Amino acid sequence: MKRKTFCVLEQGNRVGEELTRKKREFFSTEFSDFYRLNWGGKDDPDAFLSCEGLTWSEGRSLLYKEVPKNYDYYIFCDDDIVLETNDGVSVAECIRDLLVTYRPVAATFLDPLSWAFSWAEPSNLAELKLRRAFPIAGFDLQVHIFSREFAEAMFPVIYHGSGRTMWYAQWVCSELYPLKQHCYTEVTATNTRHELHSDFERPQFSEDQKVVWLFNRNVKPGQLGVPIKPEIIIRMNAERCTQSVSKETVAFSKEELEKVYDSNNKDYQNRIAVVxxxxxxxxxxxxxxxxxxxxxxxxxxxxxxxxxxxxxxxxxxx
CATH class of the missing domain: 1.20.5 (Single alpha-helices involved in coiled-coils or other helix-helix interfaces)
Structure with missing residues (x-):
């Protein structure tokens, strides 16, 4: 079966949301698909999966596990995220063009209000918006794009929770291919609710700083690992975005991962989508x-x- 360019994987706990139905309409095309997980376990007619008691990272891991693997890219987003184009063209066609043109290992869409751009003055943002793409060291997990090979190496999530649970994936890409982790400006991401995932009381939940520390125990000697503080990533973003992205095709592999991280440790080897x-x-x-x-x-x-x-x-x- 010929692979489609991408699929959009959304999770949330509401039912009958207009945003979800618009995404389904936008992304159900000949080159893209849409899948949703309802982590409230509710009877959701828009959901591909419904499962209660999950942490945020289990939701994304379960979605990746269960969807067909016939896509070049997997775009994860929360259900309160609006994806729009600047000039009113089809958002699905714009995303396809960006992915086919730039061939990222990982990517996101511009959200000027995100913490990742807190370094930027209005003049800096105006300059960034003049570019179709720029490299980025780290970003909000509200929208996270993975190439097919990179997703295979990064999922399931190693340590489950919500905040920072996939910073390790951004760090791996940034370390190995700093010019292949992109931010695209022709599609913008807007967070409409800013609601926290209510998973912190679940027994499998690990706090944000803990998941970073757990991952960093197994980085290779000489590697600093994932920054424990977002301020470090923010400074890196200010420097990284001055460079140009690479359009070179990269097929990520676990052999590449071994350059910066010891994937033979039992936590990585025993990853599981649902604990x-x-x-x-x-x-x-x-x-x-x-x-x-x-x-x-x-x-x-x-x-x-x-x-x-x-x-x-x-x-x-x-």
Missing amino acids: DAKYLERIRSLDIYWKISITRLQLLGVHYRSRLRGFFSRLIRL
Whole structure:
């Protein structure tokens, strides 16, 4: 079967959303498809899958696991994201043209209000919008595009949760192919609700800083690993976007991954889309090491110093 150019994979817990139906209409074409997961387990006529009790990263992992593997690209997005073109042309045709022209390993669409562009002044954004594409080090997970080969290596997610759970994928691409992780400006992404995924109380959930620390334990010697703070990524974005993207075709492989990350570790080897008892046992044992890790103690130190400064500032004002 001939592969289509891309599919859009959406997840959310509402039913009957107009945004979802518009996406289905926009992306059901001869070269693209649309799939949805309802993580509330609800009877959702627009959903390809419905499954309750998932974390955000399990939702994306399960979608990738279950959809057909006959696409060149997989575009993941949340259900509150609006994708639009600047000049009113078909958003599906515009995306196809961008992917076929630039052949990214990974990519996203411009959201000027995202934290990833907090470094940019209005004049910087105006200059970026004049370019069809520019390289980017990291970005909001609300829209994340994977080439077929890259998705095979990155899914299922290694450590489940929501915030930062796929920063490792952005870091891998940025380290190995810094000019093949793109941001496209002819399609914009707008977050319409800014709602948090309500998964933090689930037993399989790992907090954002913890998932970064867990991944970084297995980066190769000499590698700094995924930045624990978004400010580092923001600074990298300001520098990276001054360069030009590469249009070279790259077929990502696990052999490439080995250059920066030891994929022979048991956490990577035992990745699972939806957690089971073995995963829970493993993550609970790792939680002990996280709680006594230097990284966590340093973060706690910064937190408490900040609170003390605030306390003494209030005392002085009194």
